[in-house]
Amino acid sequence: MxxxxxxxxxxxxxxxxxxxxxxxxxxxxxxxxxxxxxxxxxxxxxxxxxxxxxxxxxxxxxxxxxxxxxxxxxxxxxxxxxxxxxxxxxxxxxxxxxxxxxxxxxxxxxxxxxxxxxxxxxxxxxDGRNPRGICDLLGIVMDFSHRQEVDMDKENGYWRWFLHPT
Amino acid sequence: MRAFSSPLPYVITASPPVTPALTLSHSPSDSPLPVVEDSAYLTTGVTDEPDVLPNLFEHVLPRELQLHCIRSIVVVCEEEYERDIRSGRWTVYRASQERWIGSAKGHREIVKLSRVSRSWRSLAFDGQLWSSLDFSHYSQITRSTVQHIVSSASPFVKHASILGLPRLFPILAKGLAAPSIPQTQLRSLNLRGCRHISTGPLHLLIATSPMLETVNFCASSAVTNYTMNLLATHCPQLKIVDVTRCPYLSGSGIIALGSIASGPPVDGKIRKQSMIRELRMAGLRYANVDVLTSMGQHIPDLEVLDLSGSRLLMDTALEAFVFCTKDSACDKVALTSREAGHDPAEMLTHYRRLTKLRHLNLSSCPEITDRTCSNLAHAVPKLEFLELADLGGAMKDDGLVHLLSTVPHIRRVDLDDAMDITDRVLDALTPPPPDPHSAHSVAKPEPGEKLEHLVLSYVANISNEAVLRLIRACTKLRVLEVDNTRVSDSVLREFVRTVRKRKMQGAEIVAVDCRSVGKAVVSELAAHTRPRRGWKAWEAQAMGYDDGSPHADIHVSGPSLTAAQDECDETKIILKSFWSWQAVDTATALRERRRRLIGSRRLTEGDLSLSRLVARGGLDPDLVREDQLEGDGEERGAANGGERRRSRWVIRWSGGRGGMGGSMYIGTEPQAAAAAGGNNGDDRGCVIM
Structure with a gap:
């Protein structure tokens, strides 16, 4: 059927x-x-x-x-x-x-x-894309202020190089 | 936004003019479009590509599905890792390059997503994604990141592990046992290696976690006897407790752990029993008769008991552990005097409590003798792992034979340093040959039939023949350690032969410091053995394991290891001996030299001639065996004094001068090396085979 x-x-x-x-x-x-x-x-x-x-x-x-x-x-x-x-x-x-x-x-x-x-x-x-690449892919606007970015870099410490959206 | 998410679409039509979304009706006969045929629907149909909206991910998907996608990153990473292992693409070289694998990589990727935008930050730190907190991989993680994760995830966390990261404990305890949360959801807590943490937050965390099942406080100075009180009072589901080497814990804490969990006796009988299955308390202070008596009464379901390193533990304590009388309510076994190990003339009936122990560790307890084994006979019928290492001359034949004949399921026995035992113990572990006519042997296994792992190091009195008999009869035997014993070459040959016949994976024989084991047998068995148990992980790169796969720098000419040494091949048998250690040293020296050559790019004349040979296609660069290594250290100037010293050490050790030893070359000599002509004219006899 x-x-x-x-x-x-x-x-x-x-x-x-x-x-x-x-x-x-x-x-x-x-x-x-x-x-x-x-x-x-x-x-x-x-x-x-x-x-x-x-x-x-x-x-x-x-x-x-x-x-x-x-x-x-x-x-x-x-x-x-x-x-x-x-x-x-x-x-x-x-x-x-x-x-x-x-x-x-x-x-x-x-x-x-x-x-x-x-x-x-x-x-x-x-998986494996950096944050900037994800923004471009999905059409997302990065809405962090400069100060927030600085704070997050500080927060992430050693991982900064990995997390940074470049 | 959440327009289409319901499973019943007709209740959530998107906008008023739209007709019911899902109707079960007979289609009109004057359908404007022809009915697509069964086989052709894949290609036909209206192809109307929907408009691509900006930020489709957030506009189209509801938050649950967004979280589902992000959670899938962990699954994808784990599957990728498993796929690599299955397909053989996961090599030692890759393992040394890729530190983050599996779920550790997945969680790292999720943290990375928090840098995309504000909404993604809230997604990445959503508590649903972090129900299992395992920070043990991330030794460099900052406190503020942990703070962020723990504070958002605290109502969801079921498993928390900060193995070896005591600096994170205050954040974890504060976040999980926050005043706003009456009870945590914690099921397991791993604080192994957190030595110096404070007691107060730990106690608060325990008191607010009623669902705890597994705790690991190994080597933590925060654990006191009162911690055990709290665990027994607040965590009724507790099953696994590891309080190994806690310096401020003593026997009374363990008594409290059992007795408080059982509750007060009603009418002289214990109504409730502790559910603890596994208790590891190596190095416990004041582990005496009282502690073991209490454990026997209140923790009857114990399966794993680790008492190693308890200095005051005596034979009477273990006797008290299985003590019971005729009227006891527990499971018990009645024994004659002979069965109980007493004088046969006594004509008394002895009772012992039947325990559920599967793993018993009494290593390094200086007061324990083989009397304990005698006392445990018939009381531990389910025993699988028995560890009695480092007991020295106190361990004699009689007690051991008595115990081993009553444990048919035994799988691992550790008798390291039991210098006085003889072949009788091995005979007790050797099952009789299977009798095809008797049917009951299937129902009741003989002791030794399941034996997998046997440690006989420093057992000086055992004979070669007894070990041979054991190897032939124990069909499951996989690991045999016979350091510093009288075993000879025939044991090694027989072990390798039987293991290959039985097609076992990961088999191992350790025969270091055995005088009767010669160099010849090691090289004879080289084709089927490997010197070390190699594993492929980022953490293992310092060990320099070789998996036989070509490295990334293969195009650079220079000394290389041969493919014969595959240390990660599970089908090969691990053979550890003095001679195979030398082989590892040789391989390490070769690798070091190759690295140095590649690093400095200062190729010497010999290397250049080799590279020319390779360029002509005459020689596989990965098959070049560097015989030239021997005796050429002075000629080949190393970059600095330190390296020069190292290379000279290699020469001195690699023999030909002292007359003994010599560098060890494991594996068949590559044909290509012979083709190198005059370069391998080294016939000083220091290379085996």
């Missing part, structure tokens, strides 16, 4: 049950209520679920992940093991904006495994 997911723009994605099972919200909406109420689940392809906060490009990317993980046990919150570390890192990539939107959508759609992966992706991008 299949389910149609409708993105923000209205694009429709036909997905099979094991793939849709990865998405917590869809699982709860499509099966949860009907199961608990004792009704049979609709078996035709015409059932549609609108995900109004997820754009088509992000939804298609998320569905790639769901397709890859469709045979795995769903992760529960707090679980941190990854089945395919190499594939995961190649999938999430280093495009910060895209990871951010995937993270936001994974939170919205309740996909703990993807949420974890996206957080790791962001951490991987942040």
């Amino acid at each position: 299949s389910i149609t997911l409708i993105s923000k723009e209205g694009a429709q994605f036909l997905v099979s049950k094991p793939v849709a099972d990865r998405i917590g919200v869809v699982r709860d909406c499509a099966y949860g209520a009907d199961f608990w109420l004792g009704y049979a689940v609709a078996t035709d392809d015409s059932m549609g679920i609108t995900l109004a906060n997820v754009t088509s490009s992000i939804l298609s990317k998320i569905l790639v992940w769901c397709e890859h993980y469709k045979d795995m046990e769903p992760l529960v919150d707090g679980d941190s093991n990854m089945e395919f570390p190499e594939w995961d890192m190649a999938y999430i990539g280093h495009d910060m904006n895209q990871i951010l939107f995937v993270l936001e959508a994974a939170d919205y759609l309740h996909i703990p495994g993807l949420l974890l992966l996206a957080c790791k992706g962001i951490a991987d991008v942040l």
Whole structure:
């Protein structure tokens, strides 16, 4: 059986049950209520679920992940093991904006495994950059006054050279 | 800002005109867009790239997700380190270059994020990220940084460790036991090595931490007997206590620790029992019969007991530890006089308390004799580690054999310096060969079947044959220390052969100062052994371990170590002897010389000819064995007098002149060295093989 997911723009994605099972919200909406109420689940392809906060490009990317993980046990919150570390890192990539939107959508759609992966992706991008580089990357304005910077340098002591945003 | 975070989106529609966000409905038949086919959805669909907002991280993500991302930095760093180790990319050279690895690197990166902006500063110092405070890696961290972290994290901290950093203790104690916090969440507290800290803040911290499970106050002068009172009163969950070498602690503190935790007896019976599993109190003053009696009554679940270095501990104290009568409520075992080690003619039944001890350390207790072993027989059936080092001639065969025959799960025995014991002890540890016809041997293991680590250093009376029998019969034996004994070459050969047959990792044999172990056997076994247990860490760089991998300065010609000496290969057996020590010295001298050459860039004639040879492709620079090292110190002028002195020392020691000793070359001689022609014409016999 299949389910149609409708993105923000209205694009429709036909997905099979094991793939849709990865998405917590869809699982709860499509099966949860009907199961608990004792009704049979609709078996035709015409059932549609609108995900109004997820754009088509992000939804298609998320569905790639769901397709890859469709045979795995769903992760529960707090679980941190990854089945395919190499594939995961190649999938999430280093495009910060895209990871951010995937993270936001994974939170919205309740996909703990993807949420974890996206957080790791962001951490991987942040790791090893100096503070100035992070500002440029994320469009952050350094809002410390000169005096605060001097104070922080003093506070950080020996680590000053490491922490200094240059 | 937190518009899309709920798992049920239809309750939080972003703005009024938007239709319900998630609907379960039949899609209209006149859909404007065609339904994408199952296999093709990955490539089709509207590709509408969202506008990139400035500072997307803070605008899009709620604070919990921002914190989750920052917390993931630690996970990413740990995984990266593990991946490097697994794939073999973590080499000694890298370890000497990268000090910060794993979670230590991750937490450092988080502190770095505090310099990005004000909002990131509040993120980086959010208490949720700092529930485990371990400052032991950061010896240079300033007090104000610690102050900042502790004050923001204090309600969250579960594990605190300031190992070796006593200057941080006032900040930690003040921050954690702040007046605004009635109780801390501390589960473990590690103050090891904080010698001179004040008692008051420590007591306040203990009194406000009811969930403490693990404390380590090793060598702290702040710990007094009253500290133990407080621990027993306020920390009912306490399981692991380490008060090793606390100078102001005495036996009465330990009595209080057990008896107060148990509470007062009701109707003469103890209702509650202390939960302590592990008690390490090496060097305790006044560890006498009263202390051990109290421990036996009030801390019955003790599994690890370290009493080493207790000068007043006597045999009667250990006897009192397992003492019980017929009417005692504890688990007990009834023994005949012979089983209890008494005169068989007595015809009495003796009772001993069955303890749960798994690790007992009585090393360096001058009053302890083998009578203690006899008294503990049958009372410690779960014993795995037994340490009786440095007891000298007081340790005799009878008691030891009696005890060892009743401990089937024994895994480690330390009998260092037990000079009077004989082969009978080894025979007691040697399990009989497995009998294929009897089934009960599976159910009940024999003593010695699980033996992994045996220390027999300075045990002068054991014979070579007994050690050989033990090596063959103990199938799990991994570490054998036989310093200054009568063992000979055959023990080394047999150990290496059996370990290789059993495919064990990290096996070790120590045979320093054994007169019967010759130079020949060490070089014979060189292909399967390594002289030291190398480890790859920033802290280990002073040891100069070699892992056989090429160094970064490989392009510089000069003397180099061969790849034959891989000290980090776990499949190789560590063989420590006088001769392998010499090999380490030789390697160190070679490395030092190479470093000097590279540093000064003053290549001598021989080095230049070598480099020319390398340039022609005739010689692998990492395979050059520097035979020239011997006897060429005077010719090759060192940079200054100190180095000249060192090189002369190398020559004197490396032999050929004194007629004995000689430099040790471990490993097969590289073919390339032979190709170097006249350079290795050194046939003075000081290089083995």
